[in-house]
Amino acid sequence: MREPLTYDDLEATEGHRSPDAHRTLAESLLEWASVVHPDDEPSTAELLAEAGWHLDLAGDTDAAIAVFRRAAEAEGRPAVPDTRCSIAAVLLASGRPDEARAVADELRRTRPGVTDCTAMAEVFETADDLVQAARWTAIGLARVELATDDELDTGEVEQLLHTRSRIRTAQGLPPD
Template structure:
């Protein structure tokens, strides 16, 4: 049976259920099922459903399944909030698949454009896996790319979050304060 469309409200309901119940694996399986049945006219793309399933698998600490879901999103090629290659790289790092994660990030770096959420996710994932230089580079590139743009309040909040993590990374690296660090004084 095909699903004509999946709405944001339905997706929110499923993810809220996962948070309340702790049934992240079950919700991931439901999201994968929806992705396999959704029509092209859906409010939520098939690729985004694969991404959301992967995120639920990650929360359930099922990193191989998360990687498989992210790969399906990559293969689908549809629109996603966070680039599936960035999410895949994070899950691969959890599996200690450093070379495969690096290959995903290289592919991601070679293409444009990337959303702010993608920069933030990559910076956080690299930071969590002690690649401080890589995390600082991604955070810096994202901050420079989005500073000065007219952003929605939500994306503006993400920019401040990126600047804060960048500041922590640079402090851990022992780097001196720079112009982007000083932007935090404006917050």
């Protein structure tokens, strides 16, 4: 059995490398995700999500999407933000906006949290779809309004508000 993984191990895989190096890292992460150690800090979903990013950076869009979907379905603690944000980002970057919107709508129907709404807003902002980006910040604000005080993380709310402000500025709209 392998040694337990820490978040430092996961962080050490981040950064830009050659496509082959990204592919090799993805293979390592997939192998780690296939053998759960009871003392691992990162969850299976988090390992799979990181592998998905490496596959995307290696230029293997379809494999990245498949691994992100595996992460979304993995048992245990989910990756944050929801990996459907990553799927939408990869689809948008590969010129598949209709599929990306379908994935975003799927996430919307699950009553996503504030962090997920912020992430999806940033995905659409990066793709220069400011209408969808603003929509996702509005969905996030609705989640904030429906939450009780003990359910709110002020850092998450601040990030949402910062993202919303940036998007409104890009749209030429005044601050809220």
